[in-house]
Amino acid sequence: MFRQLAKRLTDTIPGVDGREAVLDQHPIELAARLEEAFEVGRDLKPEPISPPETRTSRQESLGHPNHRSDVRAMVQTNSLSFFGSGLNVPPSNVLPEARWDHLIYSYMIENTRIYEIFRRVLYELLHGEKLGTPLPATHNWLRSTEELFYRDPAPFLITSVASHLRPDMRSNRRNAYQRMFGMDLNHGGEDGKPYPYVRAEAANSEFVATFEEFLREVWVGITYVEASSSSNPTDDSKISELAEKLHDMLLSRRQHGNLSREEFAHVSLMSWFHMTLEFDSPIVLSLRAEATGVEQRLFKIAERVGLPAHGLSKNFFDIADPISRLLIEIEKNTFSSANAVEALYTKDTGTTSNPLEAAMRTIITHWTAITGHDVKARKVAAN
Amino acid sequence: MATTDTTNNQTKADRDLIERMVSALEQRAAEAPNNRAAADTPSQARTISSEATAAIASFIKTSNELAVLPPK
Numbered sequence: 498m499f500r501q502l503a504k505r506l507t508d509t510i511p512g513v514d515g516r517e518a519v520l521d522q523h524p525i526e527l528a529a530r531l532e533e534a535f536e537v538g539r540d541l542k543p544e545p546i547s548p549p550e551t552r553t554s555r556q557e558s559l560g561h562p563n564h565r566s567d568v569r570a571m572v573q574t575n576s577l578s579f580f581g582s583g584l585n586v587p588p589s590n591v592l593p594e595a596r597w598d599h600l601i602y603s604y605m606i607e608n609t610r611i612y613e614i615f616r617r618v619l620y621e622l623l624h625g626e627k628l629g630t631p632l633p634a635t636h637n638w639l640r641s642t643e644e645l646f647y648r649d650p651a652p653f654l655i656t657s658v659a660s661h662l663r664p665d666m667r668s669n670r671r672n673a674y675q676r677m678f679g680m681d682l683n684h685g686g687e688d689g690k691p692y693p694y695v696r697a698e699a700a701n702s703e704f705v706a707t708f709e710e711f712l713r714e715v716w717v718g719i720t721y722v723e724a725s726s727s728s729n730p731t732d733d734s735k736i737s738e739l740a741e742k743l744h745d746m747l748l749s750r751r752q753h754g755n756l757s758r759e760e761f762a763h764v765s766l767m768s769w770f771h772m773t774l775e776f777d778s779p780i781v782l783s784l785r786a787e788a789t790g791v792e793q794r795l796f797k798i799a800e801r802v803g804l805p806a807h808g809l810s811k812n813f814f815d816i817a818d819p820i821s822r823l824l825i826e827i828e829k830n831t832f833s834s835a836n837a838v839e840a841l842y843t844k845d846t847g848t849t850s851n852p853l854e855a856a857m858r859t860i861i862t863h864w865t866a867i868t869g870h871d872v873k874a875r876k877v878a879a880n
Numbered sequence: 881m882a883t884t885d886t887t888n889n890q891t892k893a894d895r896d897l898i899e900r901m902v903s904a905l906e907q908r909a910a911e912a913p914n915n916r917a918a919a920d921t922p923s924q925a926r927t928i929s930s931e932a933t934a935a936i937a938s939f940i941k942t943s944n945e946l947a948v949l950p951p952k
Contacts, residue, residue, distance in 0.1 A: 500949070501946060503948070504947050516949065595945075609929075693887070775949070775952065791951050822946060822947070826942060831935045831939070834931045836930075837929070837934065837935040839932045840928065840931075840936045843928055846936065853934070853936050853939040871885075
């Protein structure tokens with residue numbers, strides 16, 4: 498969410514670097530931005546491209562990407578300019594359509610071990626000078642990061658998803674991943690042992706198998722879309738059926754707005770760290786981790802604190818955005834018709850290149866790398 | 881004589897065949913630059929269904945809502 502805010506600040510205010518502006522804001526200002534983002538994003542306008550008879554938001558059930566929640570956030574209106582950022586931009590101008598990322602974004606980013614690495618960075622900088630003395634501009638980042646993400650959440654905020662009943666945010670995130678995707682993170686705790694968390698009985702344990710089958714069928718479509726001298730084994734009906742199966746299982750976990758607050762809190766947290774690494778931010782400069790590329794900065798910081806990042810971090814960073822957008826589309830039931838699925842594999846559509854097909858290629862490439870499951874290979878039928 | 885006629889007929893048929901082949905090759909050679917140009921251009925765009933067009937539009941809308949700055 499912070500990355501989208503940075504983009505909108507850059508676009509809205511001439512001469513402002515959105516990322517620096519976000520990192521420079523007071524923690525309570527950032528908390529207010531989060532409240533505003535949830536309030537705007539929890540019930541978006543209905544799809545303008547859907548047929549007119551389905552355009553009312555009430556028909557988009559609670560949990561649908563355009564109607565995530567009916568839980569209200571605290572709306573801040575005129576208080577944002579009181580804390581010294583000088584931006585003084587009414588939130589509604591900055592966040593006109595503030596959809597937030599899918600939970601899969603948080604899962605992919607966290608798999609790089611980014612949270613654990615920055616946890617150690619904060620620990621060292623707040624307890625001594627092992628990593629050097631932070632630069633002046635770093636103190637804002639340190640304060641905001643500790644206030645927002647490494648302490649008991651302030652009550653009544655929408656991101657307050659930890660309590661006496663679920664005190665550990667790391668366990669809470671793993672619980673959400675297990676329920677939504679049937680997957681745990683690829684790393685345990687700092688001691689290397691499996692991290693304890695509550696495993697829910699109602700979980701999408703078939704998500705990975707179904708999603709990989711979906712990717713495999715789309716890859717067949719990409720391979721044969723321009724074939725003219727051979728038969729085309731692309732099965733639009735099967736792709737559509739798999740998309741609908743994914744839609745049903747994902748929305749089953751979101752019934753009546755379930756997991757929406759948790760998703761928002763988790764993707765916001767990962768977005769903060771992701772954005773921190775997308776440029777030579779104050780903390781990156783303080784740690785002398787300047788580099789080209791998000792994953793290279795993470796590798797350098799990981800080396801400084803002695804906690805290795807995942808070797809495939811680049812794949813995790815690169816897949817996070819497109820897979821988040823794809824799963825949102827699947828939850829919108831965009832591919833429920835067999836006639837619609839050719840959008841997933843058709844490169845040239847007459848007027849322009851197809852960004853959806855490009856996203857599918859990216860997802861298939863990186864999914865194959867991070868899971869080791871080659872979805873480009875055809876299944877071999879057993880005799 | 882019959883043998884000669886047969887041979888002549890065979891020779892004429894061969895000549896016709898050769899002429900047709902030469903003609904086809906000449907025609908192909910004349911069209912070759914066009915063929916090369918066609919091969920160099922992107923494949924012809926497919927006409928996709930209105931549902932597929934709507935799916936792409938929906939994806940573009942979602943991508944715009946979630947747009948971020950490129951990493952530096």
